[in-house]
Amino acid sequence: MTFDARTIAKDFPILSRTIRDGKRLVYLDSGATSQKPNVVIDAESDFYRLHNAAVHRGAHQLAEEATDAYEGARSIVANFLNADIDEVVFTKSATESLNLIAYAMGNAQIGNRFHLNAGDSIVVTEMEHHANLIPWQQLAARTGATLKWFTVTAEGRLDLSNLDSLVDASTKVVALTHQSNVLGTINPLEDITRRAHEVGAVVVLDACQSVPHMPTDVKALDIDFLAFSGHKAVGPTGVGIFWGRADLLAELPPFLTGGSMIENVTMESATWAPAPRKFEAGVPNMAQAVGLGAALTYLTAMGMDNIHQHEMSLTKYLLEGLSVITDLRIIGPKTTDLRGGVVSFTLGDIHPHDLGQYLDSQGIAVRTGHHCAWPLTRKLGVPATTRASVYLYNTTDDLDALISGVQGAQKYFGR
Amino acid sequence: MTFDARTIAKDFPILSRTIRDGKRLVYLDSGATSQKPNVVIDAESDFYRLHNAAVHRGAHQLAEEATDAYEGARSIVANFLNADIDEVVFTKSATESLNLIAYAMGNAQIGNRFHLNAGDSIVVTEMEHHANLIPWQQLAARTGATLKWFTVTAEGRLDLSNLDSLVDASTKVVALTHQSNVLGTINPLEDITRRAHEVGAVVVLDACQSVPHMPTDVKALDIDFLAFSGHKAVGPTGVGIFWGRADLLAELPPFLTGGSMIENVTMESATWAPAPRKFEAGVPNMAQAVGLGAALTYLTAMGMDNIHQHEMSLTKYLLEGLSVITDLRIIGPKTTDLRGGVVSFTLGDIHPHDLGQYLDSQGIAVRTGHHCAWPLTRKLGVPATTRASVYLYNTTDDLDALISGVQGAQKYFGR
Amino acid sequence: MQLDNLYQEVILDHYKNPQHKKLNATYDAQVHHINPSCGDEITLNVTLDGDLVKDVSWDGMGCSISQASVSILTDLLIGKNLDQAQVVADSFMHLMQSKGTEKGDEELLEDAVALAGVSQYPARIKCALLGWMAFKDASVQALAKQG
């Protein structure tokens, strides 16, 4: 099969709707959330129409079918990540996944390898999304551990020059993003995972912006935990993934407690089921898990390598197209070297909010602001940027629209 | 409009499918999860097909529409509960809602009214679902507070005789279910809320089994917090509600942290947006919230009073029908006085699991086991029961099928 | 085009030539407000003379709507007493919530009626209100200081 974004776009019903007085929708905000193909929408609906029942809890046929569908989705996710099936936990979002690991570590008692106290440190980076920063701030505050971070260079790369001093014997966890949702920067992980494991720390990867866009192999990455959101990977809203190495999940205390995650319960106390059940309290987001399964199956059919290549060529096209616009400044790497299809920029004195509004009037959807990475945008001296982000359904037509939209905005606000 | 369950059942596509070699589906497991009407399934699909975008985050038209849909759903929920709009928090489930309040209290610092320590107590009941028991066990363990509970009488009622001694000056929170998911018992709240407020405690109501089945007015109930799950109220999976009184939500620390719930963020620390945003970190379960809005709109159109009356008459019919079966023992109140449409029973020596399996072979879906209320079933000496639960789409035909199914099982296993 | 309702000439003028955008060294109250969703920030100083708004000065960064709105505010409110200022602020708030159905009282709101178009863009209303919220906060603080 040859990869054709124009054909692919037809699978996504929203892409044929119009915006503001009949303009074609040019959707360049997949970094915030992706659109959904019919197969995903139908997978959710079909679950409700045909198989809906509480999983793991009933002896009746619907419950069996629902359980099959739900566990089938888990095995799709496991295959997609090259993980073992029992290592895959369904959450509501990457945000929950990251809170899960931070809170679960906070629940670890003395003697548990995840237990933290005053002498310990947690290492993050200056380019984290709030979802991979604040949970660690809070964990540090609760346990007395120290929060440290890698800084970001003016080019938008991690400064790893102090890797060996920053990640030291006190480090219990290194949590970082695989790809920055502001800069597009892809972080090289090898040195970091090597150093982290050398000192006995675990590596938590925020893969929100990478899993949807490139092949992911958790074993090859040599990481310990990973989080991503379904809604950014052509999947439904309301579902995310928390993955962890089996031996670590066995030792990690639970986070949410309640039904279905227990082994035994008395009025006084409870014991836990093995992973992944230990981490899935309550009737789960079954239809959304099934929808995510359909999403990853769809992405696999399109080919994650193809998707990545397609996005790389779009990114190159966009970087080149934007580079000729006066007063336009790319925030982040200027080449496609170790970067993904998220492109942030500023445009002279035109505030991103105004630029975004003008683009919207042309049917072009981008995101403006600090992109939930406020410490980063502040550090770079650009409290707000305009961000275009591409996905498998985008074409150079979309980018041409953006480029001329930006030029149109310069005229419009230059009057 | 007259209330006609047969007509209503046509709105639920799954109810016209067949089970095990062409048997009509008799769904009597709504206590575990309810089925979904077309309007709910379509509301979710339409969101994806037409309006999907990250809420609160974009200046473009889709983001505006998504925000309108999401906030519109919030106002539907608020109206449904007679709550103020900013008091309604979307979670993934009741389980998350109950963990939210327990963890948030655990996050409260000294000086905050929710702060707990060794001298304090938490009061629950022996009839709680694990979701409203284990989070409090864990909070007690984390803070040193003492967990206490109301016991349950042989008739399946709360023993409130020691109300004034159990709920005393040390009590910080009283958490209990509105309706037992095992017994059907509806707990009278007036004395409990009065006493709790007298001693300065807050009342957390697990309304999973009541909100879907009867009119709910949080102001009239005089409670402080409430939790329920969308999936039990003809809504989508993956969405729940946490409601709290505005003044209390203002003081309650956040639970999940990340994007969109902040006021300001630096590398070192963060401050919080006002409620409900403070409690909704990350891109929310937008399509599911919209689906829940459609569900509550549907229930409102059917009439919560009608639904309640319909279920009461079904329950009466069922209790009477079951009462003539030899060896059948109802676990819970034997009349419709202060009880809902959840009916648990045992059947001589036939184990619930076997009975459930036989009923399944007849197309009848019930639940068997401890129903995630293990301390209760143990206390009552019935480690497992068979549970039938009714909803607006059930008819006396369904109950006739159950009753003759139970008799059939007696024959089958009596051979 | 509909966008012109939002970006009226007056607004772009104020954006390019913001009024009183230089913090006065002396003031009765200083506040710092933030728009958490887009990162816009404003620092605003208020000086009262009894119940007279003697001076408002500010600094900050933000979109044309937020910057123009505070610039217009300074022109409008300096020299009014607090009661009058409240009437103006209420009227402006009302206009912002009108979802495009109102044009605004030009007598009262003067240049601020140019912001009427904002009410059709829900995501932008908080931009337009940033300075007004800051003024409200600062004037309450300044008044409290008088005792």
Add this chain to the structure above:
Amino acid sequence: MQLDNLYQEVILDHYKNPQHKKLNATYDAQVHHINPSCGDEITLNVTLDGDLVKDVSWDGMGCSISQASVSILTDLLIGKNLDQAQVVADSFMHLMQSKGTEKGDEELLEDAVALAGVSQYPARIKCALLGWMAFKDASVQALAKQG
């Protein structure tokens, strides 16, 4: 009807007349296992003589499948040595996972082939395995005690 595959006569017989369902007062190892999803519980005692399974006794409550399965287990495994018991247990496990495609080796599994139908009911497999898991656990413990 399909249900008859699940509830074969042999199973109901064992349910009504469970074998060795009375905990022997002496044992090398005692374990208590639970099925957390339905609340079934079993206590199981194992006595070894070298590597010979000398005695297995149990008590517990549960559905006909779980009770019959452990009852059948006692008949099957008492008197076998641990290696043989392992072969039987592996074969039984394999049968349970066969999704209805296999009938089971009657030579080896004897009455336990009556449980073949369970493999078509995924929710019931853990019922059938409860006693077998308990036996595995207990025999490992008993063996460890021999040093």
